[in-house]
Amino acid sequence: MTAAPLRVGNFSGFYGDRSSALREMLTGGEVDVLTGDYLAELTMLILGRDRLKDPGAGYARTFARQLEDTLGLAHEHGVRIVTNAGGLNPAGLADKVRELAERLGIPVRVAHVEGDDLTAAYPGTLAAHAYLGGFGIAECLRAGADVVITGRVTDAALVTGPAAAHFGWGPGDHDQLAGAVVAGHLLECGTQVTGGNYAFFQDGDVRRPGFPLAEIHADGSSTVTKHPGTGGFVDTGTVTAQLLYETGGARYAGPDVTARLDTVRLRQDGPDRVRIEGVRGEAPPPTLKVGLNRLGGFRNEVAFVLTGLDIEAKAELVRDQMDAALAKAAPDEVRWELARTDRADADTEETASALLRLVVRDADPEVVGRGLSGAAIELALASYPGFHVLAPPGKGSPYGVFDHVAVPHGAVDHVAVLHDGRRIKVAAPQDTLPLAEVPEPELPQPLPVARTRRAPLGHVAGARSGDKGGDANVGVWARSADAWRWLAHELTVERFRELLPEARDLPVTRHALPHLRALNFVVTGVLGAGVAAQHRFDPQAKALGEWLRSRHLDIPEDLL
Missing domain, CATH: 3.30.70 (Alpha-Beta Plaits)
Incomplete structure (x- = not known):
């Protein structure tokens, strides 16, 4: 444990991401830990079908291929690698990495985390997995692991685990853990925070965005940036967009901590550097989320x-x-x-x-x-x-x-399997707090409007959307204080339903985040049974936000 900042980078945001990213992150600049996120709801189903054909499968094969020519580099630079590429079979992938290291003659200590697999408890599912936290990863790193393989952990756990190990945080350090959760959420989708899939992509050169990294401090604050000379850009807009991605209300719940998104403060701290401060945390909920994937039938x-x-x-x-x-x-x-x-x-x-x-x-x-x-x-x-x-x-x-249920923390055997074979059981949090809605925050005074002009919403606001099971979220943010004064009062749930008729008969919840000048809308049931069911034209709601930005409404001329 140390007070020196921890530099955590990302080299994968999904199963199929840029294969050269691991090498680029190892050679592009200083970094302490590299994380790879391979798992999504759809990926778990794909891996479940792989496991049906071959019980020894169930992990992301591309990760092992990426290590072929980078494991030596990571060892030389002293960079640790943490990834959820283990999917449904983290022990199998850990063995694969050990075999690779032995073949290449590289002394690498490989550990893995298990206990998330609850498939046997849910007959009829292809894959049923609890979302674990970061303390199993932390145990592996504290014991000296160079590579840590996990199964289904939360995406942010890939960052909270290394940060907890580095700074010596415990389960009660809620504010620090919440800060790391926010940093982890910003890194988890790779180049989405460096200009990829960004509403205002023309603000920079995003033809080949560099992968992101976060400099995390002992108090949980962080700075998101990227290696010098890489493409894309990092500003408060790209960070806001990713912060809103696939979230709901002000309370962002996880197995280690509930992060309060309404406390996040962003500040531009130089070119391609955004400082994240002020994050507050609360005890996690008393239950863990369990994702259930099953075959729903056949389609044509x-x-x-x-x-x-x-x-x-x-x-x-x-x-x-x-x-x-x-x-x-x-x-x-x-x-x-x-x-x-x-x-x-x-x-x-x-x-x-x-x-x-x-x-x-x-x-x-x-x-x-x-x-x-x-x-x-x-x-x-x-x-x-x-x-x-x-x-x-x-x-x-x-x-x-895809469906999900909740189980008590104690229903899961969260185990860190260290590189020397020892098995360390990770204790469930003693302090928990049931989730509750945050009351509507105080909004700014409405913007006085003299004249309006019919124009697309996207001329004054950005948006990013995504999926959570059968629900979709659309985060919308204003680029100026005056635009926020207008947006906060204009874009009500009723106006949202008018602009997106698909949501007219569905439950829509609005969450306001004034520090981010943002509104987050959750549309319940718009994606049916989830992405794998291909319920609609855009099954993951990736472009729902861009559709909203294209809709016309009466906008104050001063904003245009």
Whole structure:
């Protein structure tokens, strides 16, 4: 334990991220710990299907490949690596890394964390895993591990664990842990905090953003930055966007601590440096979240291309023609969606075309199989003029369903398996606090408005959106104090529903975060049974915020 700052970098935000990032982070500048986040709700389902085919699988294979030419570099530079690439089989990946180190002749101490796997307790699931905290990681690092492999821990735990080990924090150091949770949340999605997927991406060169790092201090405060000379940029806007990503209310709950997002203060601290201060923490909830992934059934899809004139009539014709086949097959769910991507008097065929999507779901793969999609192809010479589809029909494909439950901390055996084989049980937190909503904070005085002009919301506000199971969040923030005075009173739940009609009949909750000049909206149920179920056109709600920014409303001219 020490008072010196801890430099923690990220080299992966998802399973499939830039393969060269680990080498780039090791060679681009000073860093103490590198973290790799590979797990998402969809990834757990993918790994669960891998494990069905091969009981020895279930981890992110790409991580081992990344280590092939970087393990020696990490050893030379004294950089420790912490990753959740272990997925459903952290012990298996730890063995794989040991075999690699032995083959390369590199003396590396490898530890892993286990206890999150509760699949046996939930029959019918492919993967049921509790979200563990960072203290198992901390035990491994304190015992001297160079590489720590975990399964399903919270994304932020990859940072709270190293910080707790470095500074000697204990379970009661809520403010410090909360600060590290915020830093971990900012790093977890890699380049999303250095300009990637950013509403105002034209503010800098984001063709190849550098991966981020955080300089964490003993009091839990931190500075988010990136290696010198790398692409992208870090400012209070990119940090605000990532801070709002996939969050809900002011209380951001985790297994180690509940971080109060309404206490976060951001300050530009030089080029590509943002200081994060003031974070307060509370005792964690008395329960752990358990993610449940199961096969939901089988789906099939046909996309009819409708070109030129009479788009609505063409859509009606093909729907009428498909009615008999759909009635005969009788799938559990039938969804038609007409996407009017066409333009009048278009100068290319593609921009003159709309898409009519037919999606069917059923527990029986035969019901949604070739017979149904074949019925669509039988119309090729007998339907609307210009008939064609985007792809030939195929068999029904399996889709997944995500759900979650809560279990007491004591229901999980959180164990750190050290590099020498010793097993250390990680105690559940003694101090817990049930979650409660934070009262609506005091908002600024409304902005006096003389004249308005009809314009897109995105001219004065940024947004970022994402998924949490079947729910989506849309975080919206203002770029100036006056824009915040207007936004805080204009963008009510009612106005949000007007701008996004898809949310009109769904529960929508608004959370205000004045220190960030931000509003966070949670739309319950908009994603159905989660991303793997592919319930909607944008199944992870990644572009929901950009749709909101494109909507027009009356904006004060002074802001424009």
